Amino acid sequence: MSVAPHRSRPHPGLPLDALTHRGYETRQRIVAAATELFAERGYHATPISDVGDRAGVQRGALYYHIKSKEDLLFAVLVQHAQAMLQGVQEVLAQPLEAEEKLRRLVTYMVLSLLERQQEMTIYERDRRALTAGRLSELQDIHERTWQALDQILQEGVAAGTMRPIDPVVRKGLAGLIVNPHHWYRPGGPRTPSEIAEHLADFIRGGLAPASAK
Amino acid sequence: MSVAPHRSRPHPGLPLDALTHRGYETRQRIVAAATELFAERGYHATPISDVGDRAGVQRGALYYHIKSKEDLLFAVLVQHAQAMLQGVQEVLAQPLEAEEKLRRLVTYMVLSLLERQQEMTIYERDRRALTAGRLSELQDIHERTWQALDQILQEGVAAGTMRPIDPVVRKGLAGLIVNPHHWYRPGGPRTPSEIAEHLADFIRGGLAPASAK
DNA sequence: ACGAAAATACTGACCGCACGGTACACTCGG
DNA sequence: CCGAGTGTACCGTGCGGTCAGTATTTTCGT
Numbered sequence: 048m049s050v051a052p053h054r055s056r057p058h059p060g061l062p063l064d065a066l067t068h069r070g071y072e073t074r075q076r077i078v079a080a081a082t083e084l085f086a087e088r089g090y091h092a093t094p095i096s097d098v099g100d101r102a103g104v105q106r107g108a109l110y111y112h113i114k115s116k117e118d119l120l121f122a123v124l125v126q127h128a129q130a131m132l133q134g135v136q137e138v139l140a141q142p143l144e145a146e147e148k149l150r151r152l153v154t155y156m157v158l159s160l161l162e163r164q165q166e167m168t169i170y171e172r173d174r175r176a177l178t179a180g181r182l183s184e185l186q187d188i189h190e191r192t193w194q195a196l197d198q199i200l201q202e203g204v205a206a207g208t209m210r211p212i213d214p215v216v217r218k219g220l221a222g223l224i225v226n227p228h229h230w231y232r233p234g235g236p237r238t239p240s241e242i243a244e245h246l247a248d249f250i251r252g253g254l255a256p257a258s259a260k
Numbered sequence: 261m262s263v264a265p266h267r268s269r270p271h272p273g274l275p276l277d278a279l280t281h282r283g284y285e286t287r288q289r290i291v292a293a294a295t296e297l298f299a300e301r302g303y304h305a306t307p308i309s310d311v312g313d314r315a316g317v318q319r320g321a322l323y324y325h326i327k328s329k330e331d332l333l334f335a336v337l338v339q340h341a342q343a344m345l346q347g348v349q350e351v352l353a354q355p356l357e358a359e360e361k362l363r364r365l366v367t368y369m370v371l372s373l374l375e376r377q378q379e380m381t382i383y384e385r386d387r388r389a390l391t392a393g394r395l396s397e398l399q400d401i402h403e404r405t406w407q408a409l410d411q412i413l414q415e416g417v418a419a420g421t422m423r424p425i426d427p428v429v430r431k432g433l434a435g436l437i438v439n440p441h442h443w444y445r446p447g448g449p450r451t452p453s454e455i456a457e458h459l460a461d462f463i464r465g466g467l468a469p470a471s472a473k
Numbered sequence: 474a475c476g477a478a479a480a481t482a483c484t485g486a487c488c489g490c491a492c493g494g495t496a497c498a499c500t501c502g503g
Numbered sequence: 504c505c506g507a508g509t510g511t512a513c514c515g516t517g518c519g520g521t522c523a524g525t526a527t528t529t530t531c532g533t
Contacts, residue, residue, distance in 0.1 A: 069481085069528085070481070070482060073482085088388070089304065089385075089388065091305055092304055092388075092389065094517075094519085095519065096517095096518080096519095104483085105483065105484060105485075106484095106520090107483070107484055107485065107486090107520095108482070108484070110519090110520070111481090111483070115519080115520080116519065116520090171385075172302075172385050173302075175301070176302075176305065212462075213458045214449070215440070215450055215454070215455050215458040215459065216458055216459070216462050218439065218440070219436045219439055219440075219459060222438075222439030223432045223435060223436060225435075226432055229435070230431055236427070237426075237428055242428050245426045245432075246429070249425075249429050249432065249466050252466050253462050253465050253466045282507085282508090307491075307492060308493065308494090309491095309493090317509080318509065318510050319494090319510090319511090320494095320495085320496090320497095320511065321508070321509045321510070323493095323494070323495080324508060324509075325508090328493080329493065329494090
């Protein structure tokens with residue numbers, strides 16, 4: 048045939064395609080390996096060859112599945128961010144009172160962040176290694192996720208069940224929710240559910256209107 | 261003299277020496293430049309040559325003042341950690357009631373962390389690039405610093421002015437104090453003092469004993 | 474059912490280069 | 504003229520990425 052036998056761009060499709068290829072599984076293995084290594088050592092300190100080693104793929108073959116190292120970083124992060132956004136929006140849509148909704152949001156986020164502890168670590172530490180466009184795409188998802196907190200807080204204030212708080216405190220709340228991923232280790236003295244519960248309690252206490260001094 | 265004219269280890273002394281050399285000032289400039297760049301781009305993503313450029317020193321001359329890139333990273337971090345530890349211990353030594361002491365501790369730490377925002381960013385992101393010995397030296401200082409919080413909490417519980425809290429919440433408190441450095445920008449809508457005040461209020465509320473539901 | 478063509482998946486050698494670090498000759502103030 | 508401090512040229516290496524070619528699976532005409 049007249050078509051060149053060696054194609055210069057063999058990549059089958061979009062980054063997150065669910066293409067019915069067998070090698071899709073390989074890509075998942077690569078992303079999983081990268082997640083572990085990036086979280087352990089950091090993006091810049093991890094040679095791409097190590098990712099290949101852990102995934103059982105030669106360096107050359109790696110580049111059949113990914114476009115670049117940065118591409119891999121993005122793949123790791125975007126999955127997590129999207130899943131989280133979706134979960135948060137589901138909580139938001141439930142027809143509940145603000146207090147209970149907040150409790151569920153906190154619980155969901157803490158659990159979700161501990162489940163994806165590695166991705167969170169990578170996001171915080173290495174997100175700046177992304178190209179500007181991809182970074183802002185991720186930050187967009189992130190912002191939309193955290194807007195859920197604002198919205199519930201507003202609902203609570205409107206209903207009179209929460210006191211209005213300064214933006215400083217609001218950011219502090221977000222920090223409280225994210226915090227456990229810095230120190231949590233599976234098998235530690237507290238389960239993720241217990242952690243979530245303690246934090247939810249503490250937050251509720253801090254938000255109660257006209258709280259006793 | 262019989263000493264070789266070209267010394268293989270020309271470094272005058274310890275990392276934090278106050279040796280009476282004029283070029284000590286140059287070293288400070290280098291450390292300052294490194295602090296800025298490491299904070300902006302991360303340790304691994306910053307070529308040592310860029311540090312030289314910003315400090316107005318050629319790459320070769322750089323190595324007259326520092327032993328290695330990692331040496332520079334340590335220099336940046338250890339100054340901050342030691343200063344912080346000292347300040348915290350001063351607060352601790354004051355003869356005050358636990359509640360007031362806690363308020364002062366929170367205020368001091370928030371202010372101090374915002375003053376040294378860059379060092380904090382670097383510590384969180386890049387500390388693992390240090391050799392094991394130096395890393396544990398730093399972590400030691402860090403731990404001793406945060407023990408101040410534990411101690412005050414214990415005092416408060418003993419005096420009955422604070423309720424006992426779960427370790428999860430205790431770590432959350434630390435997270436609250438550290439949190440502002442992630443988002444604070446000089447010239448923003450809140451001054452560091454205001455931030456400290458809001459957080460101290462929120463924390464006091466969360467710790468009040470038998471707080472109204 | 475079969476085999477050839479084509480798409481898919483992988484190999485391993487190679488490239489260019491940026492980086493951390495060194496060698497060493499110089500300069501210039503005291 | 505000494506030596507603290509600097510500039511420049513250089514070195515080795517580890518890295519991200521490419522590419523020509525090969526193996527393996529899938530497709531499909533007959």
